[in-house]
Amino acid sequence: MAALPAPLRQTLTELLGPGGLLLDESERLAYGYDNSRRQGLPLAVALPETAQQVQGIVRACRQHRLPIVARGRGTNTTGASVPGEDALVVSFERMDRILAIRPGDRVAVVQPGLLNGDLQAALAEHGLFWPPDPTSAAFSTVGGNLACNAGGPRAVKYGASRDNVLALRAVTGTGELVSLGAATTKGASGYDLARLLVGSEGTLALIVEASLKLTPRAPLWRALRALYTDVDAAAAAVARLMAQPVTPSMLEFMDGECVRLAREVGGAELPPCGALLMIEADGDQSVLDAAEAALRAAAEGPGCLEVSAAADEAAREKLWAARKALSPSLRTLAPGKINEDVVVPVSRLPELVAAVQAAARGHQLPIVCFGHAGNGNLHVNILYDPADAAQAARAEAALQAVFAAVVELGGQLSGEHGIGLVKRDLLARALPPATLALMRAIKAQFDPDGLLNPGKVLPP
Template sequence: MSPSLPAPLISALQRLLGEHGLLLDASERVAYGYDNSRRQALPDAVALPTTRDQVLELVRLCRSHRVAITARGRGTNTTGASVPVHGGLVVSFERMNRLLAIRPGDRVAVVEPGLLNGDLQQALQAHGLFWPPDPTSAPYCTVGGNLACNAGGPRAVKYGATRDNVLALTAVTGQGELVSFGAATTKGATGYDLSRLLIGSEGTLALIVEATLKLTPIAPHRRALRALYRDVDSAAAAVARLMAQAVTPSMLEFMDGECVRLAREVGGADLPTAGALLMIEADGDEAVLAAAERALRQAADGDGCLAIDAAPDEATREKLWAARKALSPALRTIAPGKINEDVVVPVSRIPDLVAGVGVIAKARQTKIVCFGHAGNGNLHVNLLFDPAEADQAARAEAALAEVFATVIALGGQLSGEHGIGLAKRDFLPLAIDAATLAAMRAIKHAFDPDGLLNPGKILPD
């Protein structure tokens, strides 16, 4: 039994959640204390609720005993957002994983937060629909986790990120109140849009217990192009051209030369040597795809373009995308340490960001590899180093601060889809002025006056 929680609270939670609904043994709790950031902290207990009423009551119980609460999906986030740094109670939504309804006529699905993104997509296929957010971890991340960090993915360039694809939410605030925002309509002008406020709040404002998702019809056809470039500068310039013309690609991904090598040697993609690569897709009716492909080819071509090839078949396309999704773990073949940041700038400033990162890498003698969702201006900047070498680690940290400063100077943001969590909390004042931070703290207080929901995340001390 955990000695850190009051005995009356433990007894009340056991009565509420049932025999197997509260984990107290350290060997069980440890699995809920870390995420993909490799940070770790041991919670005092883990709750496994199955209903919204249980979530409502456990928040009220924790509030009465002033115990911190950290919501958790599957722990795939990279910022430490689900690490219980203040101990307390982790609320895992793995048992609240029901698909409550699919209504094709309204193009909505109603889900519980523990439903896996991949399971949702599979269920929607039979109706010819999909939910646009598709992070790399889609097969095993939860919808609740997607909501918590406003997840995106390659399709966001055309279809939007999580925040753009949610119509309504039901949640439990830090005061132990059940609140509902929005409705199953694509238009609405009734009061404040608080659903969009909760999305991306990383469990610091409320615990989401139900979501009504906006669905999109699956495009009947797709065409994929692979554009190779002499260097990253010419590829970045092509991104700006592609997003300035009329045809919006359904995906537009960027890989620098090192990523091209990894995709070939580790991911098994059939790729020649190149300084950079763009993966470009269009989707829609067959009648319009030929014109869309011509427009995208014309925009992708230009100074430094070595070749533009169409994927000859679906198998080739899938193999290339699989290599792209394998890039993040493949980076550990270069160095054992990795700082992966998902910065975002206006698309027109991508050439400046790529050039700035190159200058920083050279000045700090740090290997920096870039890939990501170029159509949104969202690049994953990976700083590689050996943690056992203190000098390398120090140079990487200094380079990171300079990358963030460059992003802010270009009118960008610290995160495009991973969120702030612990990893970027202390950098937030670089991006947000004092008056705006004060407004954010006031909102936090309104939802969670005792500061019990995911304390220590997002807002700096």
């Protein structure tokens, strides 16, 4: 299909009104890529403003058998929002409103194109927040967060996107507008289809409205910085921290190379060490002293160099800013990187760290790790030169070794980035055939013609 069929173009133009359908190649290019650095050129880009328009788009595309790829801001790293050449991109940037904030219910009702950061700013006035806080929160959308079940540092205590959504309205692959879930924190009325859509990466339905579960902001926090001789000692400390009763509100891991980058590139005031844990507790004054003492005691142990408290809010913010800058700063070490976000049971994190180190030694490549240690979610960054064929082959072999270890440890290929296109074929290694068959059956029920984000998530 070289161009959008004239009848479909006319239908969509009438449906969306002036400026609602982008056809110029220069405009379409901007909607053809995501942070995976993959790119495709869609036939057109639709900019709906209402759920009814989304229904009309899906019905018209179904009539012409045209695939549809939903898009937020393209911050994902797996190619999930990269379109094929014969596809229509549906960008939700104009559906970016907060429809309601109900503090008494701890619920916000929002459209999918709303930026996470804008939502948080509005909620702060009510003393509330929505827990998912990925690094891209300032410029990623709620719809995109839901599509890949985004998490972030606070997920260790407050959960990821799936744990913080109550109800959804969505348009299926047949153009039906369905309401799933309810804006209540308890419910036992049939299947939990709302949570099923979270993490489905736009392959089952297009989310047009979300009722989100909100959490009151804690009045106070305590931040600790624990330094270790090596990553093994830090990983063992993570297991101890998560085995004791006090749940940290954040628990982040950085290996020695990340510490160096945070210091030299991010400007954080950190001494050299083999690994670092960033630990926080939140709550009111009556519980914080005991919480800090418990976390400090668990952090200390073999290989611990020191545990210190953040001097003030400025020091805390500087360290977190350096942590959030880690991913782009890795490109100062090598022209290419493979960034994976594997996850294992927290108790097996030391084994995962050991497996990553073995892969680095065995394939003679630097592998830098940081991530959400309290969830067992490690960002594994394999650094190499893509122009060097031998290095590229070793990088791929190292990646396969890491994935094999993750599966062996009872983990999953992705903790929060999703599967998309990049990890699609690997999913067959991680899940039994019967499970994949059930997923395909669910896909067929929601999207019988296979038009919603085809080729993503499920292997052929």
